[in-house]
Amino acid sequence: MGGLLELSVAEAAGRIAAGEVSPAEYLVAWRGAAARDELNAYLWRAEDPVEEGEGPLAGIPVAVKDIFCTEGVPTTAASRILQGYRPPYTAAAVSRLTDAGVSLLGKTNMDEFAMGSSNENSAYGPVLNPWDRGRVPGGSSGGSAAAVAGGLAPCAIGTDTGGSIRQPAALCGIVGLKPTYGAISRYGMIAFASSLDQCGPLTRDVTDAALLLSVLEGRDRCDSTSVGIAGGVRKPSREDLKGLRFAVPSELGGEGVETGVREVFEATLGRIESLGGEVAETPLPHAEHGISAYYLIAPAEASSNLARYDGVRYGTRAPGAGELVEMYEATRAVGFGPEVKRRIMLGTYALSSGYYDAYYGRAQKVRAKIAADFSSAFSAFDFVVTPTSPSVAFNLGEKSGDPLAMYLNDFFTVPMSLAGIPAISIPAGLAEPSGGGPQLPVGFQIAAPAFAEQNLLEAAYALERAIGFDQRPPAADVPQGPPGQSASGDGADA
Amino acid sequence: MTDELAGILEHVDRIAALDLEDVSPTSHVVELENVLRPDRPRPSWPRDVVLAQAPDPVAGAFRVPSPQADA
Numbered sequence: 319m320g321g322l323l324e325l326s327v328a329e330a331a332g333r334i335a336a337g338e339v340s341p342a343e344y345l346v347a348w349r350g351a352a353a354r355d356e357l358n359a360y361l362w363r364a365e366d367p368v369e370e371g372e373g374p375l376a377g378i379p380v381a382v383k384d385i386f387c388t389e390g391v392p393t394t395a396a397s398r399i400l401q402g403y404r405p406p407y408t409a410a411a412v413s414r415l416t417d418a419g420v421s422l423l424g425k426t427n428m429d430e431f432a433m434g435s436s437n438e439n440s441a442y443g444p445v446l447n448p449w450d451r452g453r454v455p456g457g458s459s460g461g462s463a464a465a466v467a468g469g470l471a472p473c474a475i476g477t478d479t480g481g482s483i484r485q486p487a488a489l490c491g492i493v494g495l496k497p498t499y500g501a502i503s504r505y506g507m508i509a510f511a512s513s514l515d516q517c518g519p520l521t522r523d524v525t526d527a528a529l530l531l532s533v534l535e536g537r538d539r540c541d542s543t544s545v546g547i548a549g550g551v552r553k554p555s556r557e558d559l560k561g562l563r564f565a566v567p568s569e570l571g572g573e574g575v576e577t578g579v580r581e582v583f584e585a586t587l588g589r590i591e592s593l594g595g596e597v598a599e600t601p602l603p604h605a606e607h608g609i610s611a612y613y614l615i616a617p618a619e620a621s622s623n624l625a626r627y628d629g630v631r632y633g634t635r636a637p638g639a640g641e642l643v644e645m646y647e648a649t650r651a652v653g654f655g656p657e658v659k660r661r662i663m664l665g666t667y668a669l670s671s672g673y674y675d676a677y678y679g680r681a682q683k684v685r686a687k688i689a690a691d692f693s694s695a696f697s698a699f700d701f702v703v704t705p706t707s708p709s710v711a712f713n714l715g716e717k718s719g720d721p722l723a724m725y726l727n728d729f730f731t732v733p734m735s736l737a738g739i740p741a742i743s744i745p746a747g748l749a750e751p752s753g754g755g756p757q758l759p760v761g762f763q764i765a766a767p768a769f770a771e772q773n774l775l776e777a778a779y780a781l782e783r784a785i786g787f788d789q790r791p792p793a794a795d796v797p798q799g800p801p802g803q804s805a806s807g808d809g810a811d812a
Numbered sequence: 813m814t815d816e817l818a819g820i821l822e823h824v825d826r827i828a829a830l831d832l833e834d835v836s837p838t839s840h841v842v843e844l845e846n847v848l849r850p851d852r853p854r855p856s857w858p859r860d861v862v863l864a865q866a867p868d869p870v871a872g873a874f875r876v877p878s879p880q881a882d883a
């Protein structure tokens with residue numbers, strides 16, 4: 319069985335198509351692996367009879383972030399307020415996968431409503447990093463990243479609003495791709511910040527990311543902002559980077575980046591040059607204001623989107639409240655965690671009369687300036703590259719008491735989200751944390767112009783081959799139970 | 813939470829120093845052309861399916877507490 323689990327998704331799909339591997343056998347092997355979850359990566363796991371799907375990905379199981387609605391299957395967005403909710407329909411992204419023959423392996427843990435960079439904001443306990451169980455896996459798609467890195471799923475999907483696919487992929491040593499806004503339908507994806515949210519794959523390698531994206535992308539009549547990727551997505555095959563120009567933003571350089579992360583980043587720039595690519599600095603003068611703009615725009619949209627959770631139509635209702643407004647207040651007080659409440663307050667404030675122009679209005683203008691900075695960079699360069707995260711995985715609890723320090727984790731990923739452009743994180747090496755300790759994965763981020771996913775994947779593929787990252791998380795010495803409440807017995811699968 | 817929110821607002825206030833006089837705010841980052849589809853009726857969700865997830869469904873409706881305490 320171990321051999322089957324070592325195959326990449328592309329390899330497994332090829333062997334299944336050739337009749338060398340039975341899809342049922344492959345799926346059963348992965349269900350067994352998922353059942354050994356000691357990372358609290360899953361909130362729900364499939365146990366229904368194995369059915370062999372049909373299509374290019376027949377027999378391939380996928381772990382799905384619990385923010386995607388799945389018909390009849392618990393969907394909580396890791397929030398108490400949706401405990402026990404079983405949607406009457408399935409998200410378009412998940413339907414596209416199952417139409418291609420994919421089986422749902424399980425629903426993965428996450429920061430509540432995708433608000434967080436450490437997965438510590440889940441109502442069902444944090445996810446542990448498979449490289450070091452005392453550290454965070456990143457967030458908000460932390461369960462999806464930990465499941466793939468920890469050998470609990472062959473591939474996963476997540477969502478990225480300001481880095482929620484790329485940062486956990488980096489901290490767990492896997493590949494994470496945020497496509498162009500509009501590449502994949504958002505229908506059935508529980509909304510956090512609708513102008514930023516985008517679905518994407520978390521995989522072991524770039525080829526698997528391309529394979530999943532080729533199935534996920536496309537126009538959907540249920541999401542008017544979905545346009546798909548013209549020409550589709552093919553398996554990448556490029557072996558060099560000759561003639562390609564890579565920009566390093568001069569403003570996003572030194573400060574706050576761990577020494578080990580900087581060393582891996584610079585070594586990776588050297589690899590780009592040895593593959594024939596050109597590397598030069600370019601100004602992105604407004605990118606450093608990305609965090610400020612993002613933490614006004616995203617909470618503003620969230621405060622509107624989350625108004626729907628009122629204890630009336632779905633989810634939980636606080637018992638015993640007297641009149642209607644008291645019921646709303648009690649339901650939201652009990653149902654939302656502290657980070658969600660913080661962002662609803664921030665967003666409401668940023669949109670309030672008298673502050674709208676100074677906060678939300680200005681943030682939308684900064685967003686336009688950031689997008690213009692990228693357009694200008696792409697007139698002279700093919701790609702913009704940065705470290706994915708300023709640090710390797712940090713300790714559980716290290717930043718949970720300081721929301722601003724947590725927000726600054728998204729420094730390198732937020733500008734691309736604001737500009738709506740695609741970006742991928744690939745594992746580039748290992749580095750020692752600034753506080754000392756065993757080496758941990760470092761992610762390298764590559765961003766491309768809107769809808770240039772194929773070029774992005776080709777470059778990432780060539781670089782991935784040159785880096786040759788083949789390290790896996792160490793096997794756990796002592797099995798540990800997940801901290802906090804285990805969702806499996808706590809209502810997420812009620 | 814007051815101190816935390818004050819710290820966050822202090823950070824985001826940095827954008828107050830930028831010159832954004834002639835900048836149009838972003839409404840959508842990807843250029844889109846509006847398209848219209850034929851307005852054909854389609855079936856919607858059956859009422860019992862929608863009500864199945866409600867905390868307190870009754871008689872084909874969502875029941876809520878009275879808006880007035882004494883009612």
